[in-house]
Every structure is written in structure tokens, then in C-alpha cells.
Ligand code: PEP
């Protein structure tokens with residue numbers, strides 16, 4: 001961390017700053033130029049609050065040099081983290097495909113969809129039991145009943161289950177779930193992240209609607225700091241000025257996350273675009289960008305869906321997409337599953 005001192009700052013204020021920093025255990029490297037004076041702080045500055053330093057009269061500005069995320073940083077852990085979900089490996093170079101409806105609606109709907117995505121080659125099943133909806137009057141999910149139906153679908157198809165949690169008070173219901181999803185709207189629900197740090201299950205952490213890549217990594221750091229080292233990062237599009245797509249898919253984030261962190265990276269072209277015709281080109285691009293996993297919405301009858309009907313693929317369209325995903329995976333020498 002580097003502190004740029006204000007020109008003409010009082011000597012006693014600078015001396016007080018030096019003394020405080022040393023008392024907090026840091027060693028200092030100072031550089032006094034003709035116009036600017038700097039103090040370099042050496043040591044683990046992750047607990048140091050920049051704004052508290054900047055609040056001092058003698059300080060012009062403070063800049064972090066080291067990244068604030070430590071445990072999820074590839075510099076600290078050069079090898080890829082590989083997560084095992086019922087024998088399926090995430091992060092070892094293979095490709096995992098999560099598919100299923102936006103929401104779990106009925107037993108017939110989830111079972112029919114689960115059978116169809118399994119047949120097409122999906123390796124995990126998704127379905128929302130707890131739904132974060134913009135309107136309080138929209139379908140909110142079947143909650144505990146939805147979780148039961150997902151477990152029934154797993155029993156029949158063998159597909160591991162991925163489903164979203166919205167509050168830590170619901171954790172007991174997720175005991176048999178294979179991967180717990182944290183949705184975009186909860187990426188910075190720090191109380192939930194802390195609770196998930198104590199859980200011994202993989203967490204699929206989706207990027208917040210307006211969150212930076214660094215903020216996503218810091219949220220993963222929360223889960224790690226609590227003791228859970230199984231986190232999958234997920235790019236699902238961000239809010240920009242563009243209105244033609246539901247969100248703006250940040251494909252570069254996928255490649256950058258793989259460089260910055262050792263964690264597996266998932267990408268969700270369904271919520272990122274909201275447009276059926278874009279799901280295939282974006283899926284293929286995301287695989288090329290290095291995604292370890294894709295999460296794609298598929299519904300047995302999208303025209304009757306209780307949420308996100310317009311972006312969910314039919315089983316036939318998903319089967320066609322899987323054909324092209326398989327060809328791309330083969331071209332890149334990557335196994336599916
Ligand atoms: C979802 O995957 O069901 C979902 C709500 O996605 P997101 O949190 O990315 O909006």
C-alpha cells in the first residue's frame with residue numbers, strides 16, 4: 001500500500017502517521033521527491049481501512065498495490081481448485097453443464113425437464129425453489145416443496161442438484177442439496193456469505209448485477225474466510241446502458257477470473273442475454289473463454305413457465321445446443337462430465 005502525503009502537510013501529523021503505522025506492525029519505506037512524498041507500507045494490509053488513513057490531514061491519497069483478495073488469489077495457490085460433486089469434477093479442465101428450469105413448478109414439470117436434460121447430456125440439474133423476483137406479486141417459488149421435488153428428480157436421474165438459497169435461515173432445507181447457488185442479488189449479502197463459509201458444500205456464487213470482478217472475488221473471499229474452500233464463481237451478465245439484451249455478458253470476466261483466481265468459473269448465458277437466439281453463440285464463446293461450467297435454463301414447456309419463460313430453451317433446442325457444445329468441447333480436447 002502506498003500513501004501519497006499532502007504537499008505542505010504538518011510534520012507532526014506525518015510523524016503521528018508513521019508512529020501509528022509502526023505500532024500496527026508495518027514497516028515503512030519512504031521516498032521524498034521534489035514535489036511528492038510517499039510512504040510505502042510493507043506487511044499484510046488487508047485489515048487496514050484505506051478511508052481511515054485518507055481521513056488524516058497529512059494524506060492526499062492511498063493506493064493499494066496488492067490485491068485485497070488473498071485466499072482466492074491464484075498467486076497464493078497457483079494450481080486450479082478442483083471441486084468434486086458426486087464424482088463430477090469442476091475445474092480440472094472438463095466441462096460441466098447445469099441445465100433445468102428457472103423455477104421448480106410441479107412434480108411433472110421438474111421430472112420431465114430433468115429427464116430431457118439428462119438425455120441431452122447435461123451433467124447437473126438446476127431449478128429455483130426460492131425465487132428472487134422483482135415483484136412481490138410474482139411467483140416466489142415452491143420453497144421446501146420445491147427442494148423435495150428436486151431431490152426426487154435427482155433420485156430418478158442421478159443428476160446432482162444446484163439450487164439457490166436466499167437466506168441463511170433456510171440452510172437446514174439445503175442439507176441434501178449438492179451445490180448451493182447464491183444469486184446475483186445476494187452476492188454481497190455478507191451475513192449469508194459468512195453462514196455459507198461454515199457449510200461443507202460447494203457454493204455457486206453469481207456475480208452481482210452491478211458488481212466488479214474484484215467485488216465478486218471479495219465475496220468468494222468471505223466464504224473462504226469462514227472455512228469453506230469450495231466456491232465456483234459465476235459470470236451472469238452485468239447492468240450496462242445497453243437495453244437490447246437482459247444484461248451485458250462480460251465474457252472477458254471469465255478469462256480474467258481464471259487468471260486472477262484458482263477457483264472454477266461458471267457462466268450463465270440465459271440470464272446474461274435473456275434472448276434464446278444468443279444462448280448458443282454465447283455458450284460456445286464462453287467455453288472458448290475458459291468456462292469450466294455453463295448454467296442454462298431449460299423448461300419442458302417454456303410457454304407455460306411461471307418465470308423467465310422467454311429465455312428458457314425447449315428440450316429439443318437444448319439437445320441441439322448440446323450437440324454443438326459437444327463438438328466444441330471435442331475440438332478443444334475437453335471432456336464433458
Ligand atoms: C437464477 O439462476 O435462477 C437467477 C435468479 O439468476 P441470477 O441470480 O443470476 O439473476
Ligand code: MN
Nearest residue numbers: 102297307308
Ligand atoms: Mn431465471
